[in-house]
Amino acid sequence: MTLALLFPGQGAQSTGFLHRLPQHDAVRTTLDEASTALGFDVLTLDSDDALHSTVAVQVGLTVAGVAVARALAQESLVPQFSAGLSVGAYAAAVSCEALAFGDALRMVRKRAELMESAWPSGYGLTAIAGLSETQVEALATAYAREDGKQVYVANVNAPRQIVVAGADSALEAFAARALAAGARKAQRLAVAVPSHCELLADAANTLTEWAREIPFRMPRGVYIDNRGGRPLYNADAIRADLATNMRYTVRWYDALTVMIESGASVLVEAPPGQVLTDIAREQCPDVAAVAGSGLSLNSLVAIVRRRLGEDA
Known part of the structure; x- marks a missing residue:
């Protein structure tokens, strides 16, 4: 049995999520280290x-992911696979030791500042359930042709769970089109920037230029990227993935499939997320998927060890 650690992206956050992290020495140390590195x-x-x-x-999501990954590692639960959705990829890179935590915090802060300044308001993401990527792309093409407004495929989380990016007015109109075309649901996400599309190419x-001097290392274990949903073993390739993933579609379903086909049998999602766990349970019911949110560290460790076939 093989462990994979998954880190959620923006949209998973909720008020107080850092205060609800498990009580553990590694968590407290990580919070203190992050506060010192960031100056607040x-x-x-x-x-x-x-x-x-x-x-x-x-x-905040990066801090939460690294804190729980470190706590699990201190309990001898070190993942063979590390993967994160969007900004979650930074915690994944720290988890597999391809990137130092302090450097990850600096890079995430720079990334977020660039994204926020590029499109400070009026943009975001909407999740479409029940349509395929091909159907969503066809609707987007028709919408652009008829109304002159563009939406972009931002995430392919599952074969029929697609996230689109664009301006608020375009997302609202596109959601209505998607529902009329047979989508089960069209839900605006708690993200205020048009992630994972060409609108963030300049950012x-x-x-990419800013990160050239950030030191990266060969990962311990397997790091799965966002853009291609494939393993990366080279330090420069991981740097490029993290620096550019804001402009490319996140192919999370491909990443999930690669991990499972490569032997991952127990998937643990770091707080504060549940979405990645739900996707795994729905799409890959033979694999054990566990969300760490809301569990004490002792409970999470016991569940994971049991699923891995170890003594609790």
């Missing part, structure tokens, strides 16, 4: 007001 108390990042900031959300180019 990171526990201020999960208030109602703070969560309106893309910077606060993305930094991705800037981050």
Whole structure:
């Protein structure tokens, strides 16, 4: 039995999520390290007001993911696979030791600042359930041709769970089109920027240049990328994935499939997420998927060890 650790992206956050992290020495140490590196108390990042900031959300999610990954590692649960959706990829890179935590925090803060300044308001993401990527792309093409407005496929989370990016007015109109075309649901996500599309090409180019001096290492275990849903073993390839993933479609279903086909049998989602667990349970029912949110560290460790076939 093989362990994979999954890290959620923006949209998983909720008020107080950092305060609800498991009580564990590794968690407390990580919070203190992050506060020192950033120059402020990171526990201020999960208030109602703070969560309106893309910077606060993305930094907070990175801290939460690394904290729980470290706590699990201290309990001898080290993943063979590490993967994160969107900004979650940074915690995944820290988890597999391809990137130092302090450097990840600096890079995430820069990434979020670039995204927020590129499109400070009026843009975001909408999740479409019940249509395939091909159907969504066809609707988007027709919409652009008829109304002159563009939406972009941002995430392929499952064969019929597609996220689109664009301006608020375009997303609202496209949601109505998608529902009329047979979508089960069209839901606006708690993301205030048009992630994973060409609208962030300039920001991705800037981050790529900025990150050239950030040291990366060959990962311990397997790091799964966002853009192709494939394993990356080279430090420069992981740097490029993290620097550019804001402009490319996240192919999460491909990443999930690769992990399972490569032997991952127990998937653990770091707080504060549940979405990646739900996708895994729906799409891959033979695999054990566990969400760490809401569990004490002792309970999470016991569940994971049991699923791995170890003594609890």
